Structure formats: structure tokens, C-alpha cells
Amino acid sequence: MGDKKELCKWKREDYARELTLLKRIVAEPRFVCEKCGRAADKKKRLCNPEKLEE
Numbered sequence: 001m002g003d004k005k006e007l008c009k010w011k012r013e014d015y016a017r018e019l020t021l022l023k024r025i026v027a028e029p030r031f032v033c034e035k036c037g038r039a040a041d042k043k044k045r046l047c048n049p050e051k052l053e054e
């Protein structure tokens with residue numbers, strides 16, 4: 001999975017398994033998900049992305 005799965009769809013066990021990738025995704029967030037409240041570096045990682053202000 002990893003890069004192919006939206007962060008919004010990750011389950012608890014995914015966080016532990018993909019911790020290195022998770023750290024990279026949330027390190028410098030550029031988008032936030034309006035539905036789930038999660039932040040990510042790329043639009044495609046979120047189900048309802050909204051751009052964060054710079």
C-alpha cells in the first residue's frame with residue numbers, strides 16, 4: 001500500500017507499519033482534509049483536500 005492509499009483510509013495498524021512514510025507525509029503539510037481533519041503533503045493523499053495557506 002503506502003503511497004497508493006489515501007491517508008484518510010489508513011487504519012490504526014497502517015500507522016505503525018508505515019511510520020516512516022507517515023512522518024514524511026505530515027512533516028510539511030500543504031493540504032488538509034475537510035472531512036477527516038488530516039493533513040498531508042499531497043492533494044491525492046486526502047479524500048476531500050483543501051489547500052493550506054502558505
Ligand SMILES: [Zn+2]
Nearest residue numbers: 008033036047
Ligand atoms: Zn479525508
